[in-house]
Amino acid sequence: MIDSHIHLWGAEVAGAHWLAGERTASIRRPVGLDEYASAARTCGVDGAVVVTAEQSAAETARLVTVCSPAPLVRGVVGWADLAGDIGAADLTGLVGIRHSVVSEEPGWLRRPQVRAGIARYARSGLALELLVAARDLGDVLACAVDHPTLVIVVDHLGDPGRAGPAAETWRTRVRALALYPNVRMKLSGDGVRPAALEVALEALGPGRLMIGSDWPVSSLRAPLDVELGALVALLDPLSDAERAQVLSGTAVDSYRLTA
Numbered sequence: 001m002i003d004s005h006i007h008l009w010g011a012e013v014a015g016a017h018w019l020a021g022e023r024t025a026s027i028r029r030p031v032g033l034d035e036y037a038s039a040a041r042t043c044g045v046d047g048a049v050v051v052t053a054e055q056s057a058a059e060t061a062r063l064v065t066v067c068s069p070a071p072l073v074r075g076v077v078g079w080a081d082l083a084g085d086i087g088a089a090d091l092t093g094l095v096g097i098r099h100s101v102v103s104e105e106p107g108w109l110r111r112p113q114v115r116a117g118i119a120r121y122a123r124s125g126l127a128l129e130l131l132v133a134a135r136d137l138g139d140v141l142a143c144a145v146d147h148p149t150l151v152i153v154v155d156h157l158g159d160p161g162r163a164g165p166a167a168e169t170w171r172t173r174v175r176a177l178a179l180y181p182n183v184r185m186k187l188s189g190d191g192v193r194p195a196a197l198e199v200a201l202e203a204l205g206p207g208r209l210m211i212g213s214d215w216p217v218s219s220l221r222a223p224l225d226v227e228l229g230a231l232v233a234l235l236d237p238l239s240d241a242e243r244a245q246v247l248s249g250t251a252v253d254s255y256r257l258t259a
Contacts, residue, residue, distance in 0.1 A: 096151075
């Protein structure tokens with residue numbers, strides 16, 4: 001298994017506004033690789049992809065430095081300014097970059113400066129990872145259309161709603177995204193429920209889905225072994241080959257990892 005979505009952070013990130021509040025008190029502290037490795041030891045994890053939790057070039061550089069000598073880390077997804085001029089130095093040691101679109105105003109992905117930046121970045125051959133709400137999936141679709149060779153990884157299944165109009169909008173947009181093979185999704189976060197997984201599997205298939213624990217954020221719900229165990233259990237109806245795709249194959253393909 002490759003856990004395609006874990007976070008590590010230092011004291012600076014621990015003080016970020018999104019970690020404020022009583023609910024996140026237990027992870028409002030530095031979180032290191034040794035802690036994850038200890039928790040993952042009995043979970044069948046062969047490798048992990050570290051995803052930055054901070055839109056900061058300094059934090060990205062720190063993660064590359066920390067993770068580069070670690071055999072457990074198969075890749076680092078960092079951050080670079082998509083609205084700026086991304087150079088080779090900004091991407092050194094990375095398998096992709098991530099942007100928190102949910103932190104921006106609606107329509108951010110449609111801004112001319114951002115679209116131009118994505119067009120330049122697409123030539124790098126690295127993946128573009130996006131943390132989005134269901135409201136943004138139409139913009140993700142436009143990006144996939146514009147850049148068919150750019151692998152786009154949507155975190156946390158793109159924020160599926162539980163019921164009602166929001167859930168129906170999500171289902172419609174996921175099915176539209178499925179027409180573009182460069183779009184992948186992560187089975188990660190608290191939105192992975194059987195109904196949402198059924199839609200994602202039907203639309204994208206196991207070859208475009210990958211498992212991710214979202215640790216240590218997921219530890220607010222359950223220990224790592226319980227979180228990953230619940231996700232793996234959802235894959236029981238799949239064949240062995242299909243399960244292998246979700247558990248490792250899609251991550252290897254999307255981030256061009258060493259198998």
